[in-house]
Amino acid sequence: MTTETLLELEHVTKAFKRRGTSEQVLAVDQVSLTVRAGESVALVGESGSGKSTLARIALGLELPDAGSVVLTGHELSTLRGKQLRSVRRRMQPIFQDAGASFNPRRSVRAAMFQGLRHLGSDDERQARAVDLLDRVGLRPGESFLHRLPHELSGGQRQRLAIARAIASDPVLIVADEPLSGADVSVRGQVMNLLVDLQKERGIAYLMITHDISLARSFADRVAVMHHGSVVEQGSTDDVLSEPKDDYTRLLVRAVPELNGPMPSRAYLT
């Protein structure tokens, strides 16, 4: 059985003009990357590596200078209007810093309704919004509808971002540093939610992260970006356990990790 390819980036290139000069900076240089149905791909790199630009291109928020972006069989650059919107609905973003991706003056209800425009009536939207909030652990959903984003904790805002993303039944979620706003002790809750949604709905993930440990535990495949290029990609084990590229090796080694086995008993030793 061949698995369906959801997203296919081919030789994508994007240059930006450096401010105040005519100098071009290659943010993304000839990058090819695929995401198949139901799998998790991590795009790993440091700031300035071009990983977030690539994510924006994948989402159709930015047009590449060269190369193609094919989503569920449709080349994005050939689509317009209604057709583009209906194809793009299948792919939803979760942005870095969930706090900043919500309008601070609009309620949770308003934020959820954005993703539920396809439903017929406000009553339907409301019922569905409550279901989705419940599903992501903002319970009871009703009690969250009239809150404002700043009244939620970092972890709760992250859940809200996830609820909004799954509202339109996407086949692919592009998550840019999805844990950046969440405290360490609640990170696992957010990750378990993403894992559960994948199991339930077969959602595929393209996760953009600087966190190697997270990529290692989450992704089936990893692509490492450096200075706009993918320097190495492959199965997570191959890339992160036996990196072939010098930069990947440097990156893997730089990650501070807690060494030694986890103590089996918490305390009272």
Added chain:
Amino acid sequence: MSAPILSINDLQVTYHASDRQVFALQGATLKAGASETIGVVGESGSGKSTIARAALGLLPSGVAEITGGSIAINGRDVTGLRRRDWQPLRGKPIAMVFQDPLSFLNPVMRVDRQIGEAIRRHAPQRSTKDRVVDLLELVQLPASVARSYPHELSGGMRQRVLMAVALACEPSLLIADEPTTALDVTTQAEIVKLLRDIQRTLGVSVLLISHNLAVVAELCDQMYVMYAGRVVESGPADEILSHPGHPYTYGLMTAARSLRDADGRYATIAGDVPSLAERFVGCPFAARCPVAMEHCTQLAPPPTSVAGQANHVAACWHLVEGKGRDDHRDIAGAGARHEGVQA
């Protein structure tokens, strides 16, 4: 034995906002002696930055109030010190570097002048030029950086310049508040290494404040774990990491590893980081604790020694009572069970 450089005892700090109060520190105790590396670990709202600010007299006046406990520097009580009396204590004996160097460096002043100012403040008679070069070398920057403006430097280089400014004051204790958080992992590793080098070369004490347990584990000998305005566990870092005494410390250790269990689930702590709008009567972690007992929310547990080590203490009733050992199954397992996310 001489007095520690910094000694904070059962400190309580409350912030007064127009419509509410935040009980930022609810009893935090911490000591920094000579030539030590000390790490303070905590999540947002744990009070770790408030403790650093209190140690330098930098609590916002009119907003923050010290409602209990004490701060002593080199044995001298400075708890109620007025703003201007703090001035001679800043930089030396205690200097601080912050998370975001750009907001503490003057954007229109070259690096050499900024370091020079700090040198002159503490030793007005000395020629600064050679000393600037020495300090740049100490933070492993080329001498050419002296003529640069902050915006011409990378994030990691700015952090090094800020360290040079702090070290110009010849502190005996350097407090670093999340110095690597805004940096990439490769740069972060370099800064941690630099802190270690500086500590060894100069014999200065380093107090590192971080949310990143692994960074603290890598650098520090002594460790303090903060939760909801309190120090819940303290002791030698390797002791804490091999025998965590507080369920929160254990939970944080598992969560920080980003590991998945046999069912593919990530270890986590149920619930959310608490708001500090209330004063906790009992253990602040009780509401999220997988092994909480009935009285945990009603009575604050006293600091109790862990694994028979006098210098390793944690505040947990389980340690006090030392009973019910066999009831405590793996906390990670219990944590996953309690997690409020599943459908």
